[in-house]
Amino acid sequence: MKIFTYLATLFICSSVICQDYKSKFIDANEHYSAQEYLLAIEKYEDILINAEHQDVYYNLGNAYYRVGDIGNSIWAYEKALELSPRDSDINFNINYLRTMVRDKIIPPNNMYLISLYKSLVLKFTISDLILFIGLLFLFLSIKYILNFYTNVINPVNTIINYITIAFIVTLSWLTLDKYWNVSDKYHGVIVASAVDVRSSPLDRGENVIFRVHEGTKVEIQNFQSGWSEIVLLDGKKGWVLSKDIREI
Amino acid sequence: MGIKFTKAFLLGCISCFQVFSQISVSASVDVNKISKSETFGFKITALNVDESPSVDISPLSSLFKVISGPSQQTNIQWVNGSMTSSRTLSWTLLPKKTGKVNIPSLEVRISNNAYKTKPIGIIVEKSIGKAQIANLFIEAKPNKEEVYLGEQVTITYRLFTRSNLSVESIEYPKSVGFWSEDLLPARAARFNNTQINGVNYKVATLYKSAIFPTQTGILDISPMTAICNVETNQRKRRGVFDDPFFNSMFKETQRKYIESDTLRINVIPYPENPPVDFTGAVGDFSINTRLDTLNANVNEAVTMHVMLKGTGNLNQFKINQLNFPQSMEVFPPKSSFTRDEFRDQITGEQKFEYILIPRQPGSFLLNPISLIYFNPASKRFVTARSKAIKLEVIDNGSSIITYPGVKKEDVSVIADDIRFIKTNNIKILPHDNSISVWVTSPFVLSIAFFLIPTAFGRFYKIRDNSIESRLNKNALRVALKDLNKKDAESLSYATTVMYKYFKSKLFLQSDNLDPSILENSLKSKVSSSQLNKVVAIAKKCDANRFSLSSETSKEKIIKEISSMLIEIDKNI
Numbered sequence: 001m002k003i004f005t006y007l008a009t010l011f012i013c014s015s016v017i018c019q020d021y022k023s024k025f026i027d028a029n030e031h032y033s034a035q036e037y038l039l040a041i042e043k044y045e046d047i048l049i050n051a052e053h054q055d056v057y058y059n060l061g062n063a064y065y066r067v068g069d070i071g072n073s074i075w076a077y078e079k080a081l082e083l084s085p086r087d088s089d090i091n092f093n094i095n096y097l098r099t100m101v102r103d104k105i106i107p108p109n110n111m112y113l114i115s116l117y118k119s120l121v122l123k124f125t126i127s128d129l130i131l132f133i134g135l136l137f138l139f140l141s142i143k144y145i146l147n148f149y150t151n152v153i154n155p156v157n158t159i160i161n162y163i164t165i166a167f168i169v170t171l172s173w174l175t176l177d178k179y180w181n182v183s184d185k186y187h188g189v190i191v192a193s194a195v196d197v198r199s200s201p202l203d204r205g206e207n208v209i210f211r212v213h214e215g216t217k218v219e220i221q222n223f224q225s226g227w228s229e230i231v232l233l234d235g236k237k238g239w240v241l242s243k244d245i246r247e248i
Numbered sequence: 249m250g251i252k253f254t255k256a257f258l259l260g261c262i263s264c265f266q267v268f269s270q271i272s273v274s275a276s277v278d279v280n281k282i283s284k285s286e287t288f289g290f291k292i293t294a295l296n297v298d299e300s301p302s303v304d305i306s307p308l309s310s311l312f313k314v315i316s317g318p319s320q321q322t323n324i325q326w327v328n329g330s331m332t333s334s335r336t337l338s339w340t341l342l343p344k345k346t347g348k349v350n351i352p353s354l355e356v357r358i359s360n361n362a363y364k365t366k367p368i369g370i371i372v373e374k375s376i377g378k379a380q381i382a383n384l385f386i387e388a389k390p391n392k393e394e395v396y397l398g399e400q401v402t403i404t405y406r407l408f409t410r411s412n413l414s415v416e417s418i419e420y421p422k423s424v425g426f427w428s429e430d431l432l433p434a435r436a437a438r439f440n441n442t443q444i445n446g447v448n449y450k451v452a453t454l455y456k457s458a459i460f461p462t463q464t465g466i467l468d469i470s471p472m473t474a475i476c477n478v479e480t481n482q483r484k485r486r487g488v489f490d491d492p493f494f495n496s497m498f499k500e501t502q503r504k505y506i507e508s509d510t511l512r513i514n515v516i517p518y519p520e521n522p523p524v525d526f527t528g529a530v531g532d533f534s535i536n537t538r539l540d541t542l543n544a545n546v547n548e549a550v551t552m553h554v555m556l557k558g559t560g561n562l563n564q565f566k567i568n569q570l571n572f573p574q575s576m577e578v579f580p581p582k583s584s585f586t587r588d589e590f591r592d593q594i595t596g597e598q599k600f601e602y603i604l605i606p607r608q609p610g611s612f613l614l615n616p617i618s619l620i621y622f623n624p625a626s627k628r629f630v631t632a633r634s635k636a637i638k639l640e641v642i643d644n645g646s647s648i649i650t651y652p653g654v655k656k657e658d659v660s661v662i663a664d665d666i667r668f669i670k671t672n673n674i675k676i677l678p679h680d681n682s683i684s685v686w687v688t689s690p691f692v693l694s695i696a697f698f699l700i701p702t703a704f705g706r707f708y709k710i711r712d713n714s715i716e717s718r719l720n721k722n723a724l725r726v727a728l729k730d731l732n733k734k735d736a737e738s739l740s741y742a743t744t745v746m747y748k749y750f751k752s753k754l755f756l757q758s759d760n761l762d763p764s765i766l767e768n769s770l771k772s773k774v775s776s777s778q779l780n781k782v783v784a785i786a787k788k789c790d791a792n793r794f795s796l797s798s799e800t801s802k803e804k805i806i807k808e809i810s811s812m813l814i815e816i817d818k819n820i
Contacts, residue, residue, distance in 0.1 A: 062666055138691075145701060149701070
């Protein structure tokens with residue numbers, strides 16, 4: 001009985017909160033339509049403190065773009081892409097904005113298979129991959145039941161089983177890899193218009209090694225009292241002030 | 249210090265006073281009796297001024313034409329320690345009228361003060377300059393003075409002179425209501441010798457133009473004007489150089505302004521109403537068409553050349569829209585014009601190139617092209633016609649079916665922008681890293697499916713077991729009950745009951761039991777005396793099973809079986 005009451009309160013609370021988010025979202029969209037982009041940004045950011053949805057991130061990206069903040073706009077699109085990597089609108093907008101980023105970073109040339117693998121990993125979320133594995137398992141189990149009661153031994157059947165199992169193994173590897181990527185690596189987007197990258201976490205004139213501009217996506221490797229160590233796609237590495245980047 | 253300053257101030261005051269008192273403005277001309285085509289100089293002189301005077305000469309524009317000016321001149325003179333400065337503005341003017349012409353009083357502004365000049369009268373004579381004009385004049389000569397609308401008029405401008413001259417600048421005639429084309433491009437005048445009424449002249453053709461009237465009525469062509477530098481052999485004072493040898497070195501030149509007469513052309517309308525298809529062609533024309541091939545494949549471009557040859561206002565009219573077969577795609581024509589340079593009448597060939605793409609096979613007749621033009625010589629409208637051409641189009645199999653009239657084009661991108669926000673009705677959930685039910689349910693389902701066969705197998709086994717044990721438990725009761733039944737009279741029945749009991753009790757699979765099997769099964773479970781008893785009874789039953797023994801022995805055996813089963817049941 002206690003548990004039931006607890007669940008009921010949780011359910012009611014969550015639905016109330018949802019309603020609150022929804023009204024805020026509609027409000028923010030109205031601000032956007034009225035070209036009050038700064039107000040819209042405020043509302044969207046408010047929603048995203050405690051909740052998340054790809055559409056909210058997407059709209060926030062649009063609003064940031066309208067006020068000319070390319071760095072934050074790309075950050076929002078990256079977040080949206082993480083939640084819904086195959087959404088055509090998000091992909092269109094982020095690709096459009098990427099052309100406006102000043103830094104042209106050419107990643108080291110990969111083999112075709114590796115780049116194919118990477119794009120495959122990028123295109124699916126962990127949930128998607130787990131769902132695929134589950135469906136394959138379901139397929140196997142249904143086949144098992146049918147076999148059990150019909151007792152037909154068929155070479156084709158066996159081959160199908162092996163293929164399915166191979167798929168399951170591959171997908172499991174992809175999932176693990178993706179999980180490690182998400183949990184171990186931090187990424188960020190430069191939000192300041194131009195940032196000097198230094199060789200050490202010290203604000204001194206002579207240790208600037210290169211400069212990046214807003215909208216560039218970087219990997220964050222280390223944090224140290226207000227400084228973050230970043231790595232560019234082509235392997236360049238250095239320290240920037242943490243306030244100049246926004247973690248994805 | 250004080251004295252010095254006062255002195256300077258006083259000096260300044262005096263000098264200022266002097267300057268202001270002496271400012272004077274006067275206008276003058278260099279000659280006051282001229283002929284109509286002669287220019288004269290007009291000067292405005294301001295004395296003792298520090299800045300240039302500004303003059304509004306607009307009152308002069310109706311009476312004179314400004315040939316050059318204003319040019320400015322400053323003069324400073326020191327005479328007996330006193331300075332005189334003068335500034336002069338001068339113009340060269342040409343009178344527009346003859347007779348007595350008054351140069352009106354002009355307003356001259358010098359540092360916010362206005363001064364007026366005195367009017368000057370000059371006499372412009374018609375006759376006095378005749379000899380001069382005869383020495384130098386421009387002749388404008390049209391080849392016709394009455395033309396039809398669109399008919400060509402050729403005007404030749406020739407410069408006649410008796411003395412050496414160089415042409416400084418030419419202002420070409422402006423003609424309103426005409427389309428003009430240069431026949432002789434303006435170039436440096438080249439002089440030939442000629443005689444007019446026994447007087448030797450040098451003559452040069454300055455300009456030649458073909459004009460085509462675009463409206464009817466009496467039209468004026470403004471005169472052509474030229475400014476020439478004419479050499480004059482003026483006798484100089486006698487001196488060292490007064491020798492014919494030096495004549496060529498001391499030639500003076502005089503700037504002269506000359507202009508031709510105003511021409512008047514009478515443009516008359518056509519004698520009859522023009523036909524509907526008339527597009528304005530006047531002259532004499534012939535029209536011809538040609539295809540670059542007479543046999544073409546489907547979807548292969550064929551060029552059709554339309555050649556318009558003749559004399560007249562070529563290039564100023566259009567040919568009528570051509571009608572091509574429906575299944576032919578036609579691109580807008582390219583037009584080119586080549587002129588015969590060596591004739592005064594505009595003559596040449598105008599070419600139109602149509603590119604046709606037949607989309608269907610067949611035999612097509614391209615209609616003749618006609619052009620209606622007005623022939624001024626015969627004073628009537630004439631139709632020029634080309635010949636019809638037959639075009640064979642063969643289907644070579646590679647035809648792509650296209651529908652005439654539908655032209656597809658790419659969607660042209662005007663500008664790039666991001667896409668609009670999403671306003672779907674969405675459900676926003678708080679941060680939650682747990683995996684949703686949708687993702688986990690296949691796993692749960694599949695595990696369930698894997699377990700189903702095993703689970704079912706177990707279930708059936710347990711149920712089977714329970715039936716046997718139930719039989720096992722109730723075996724004695726069932727057996728005694730069966731033995732005590734009224735109809736349990738026959739011995740074989742009693743035997744069956746006994747064996748059934750053992751089967752249930754010992755979980756035996758076989759239905760056909762005999763004493764030896766019983767003995768083997770019971771060996772380990774009961775004592776040897778009991779075993780012997782059971783075996784004995786079983787053997788007895790088997791022996792008496794089918795014999796008809798007495799009732800008493802039968803009952804006795806049944807009782808024996810009952811007591812034996814009760815006894816045995818305790819042990820097994």
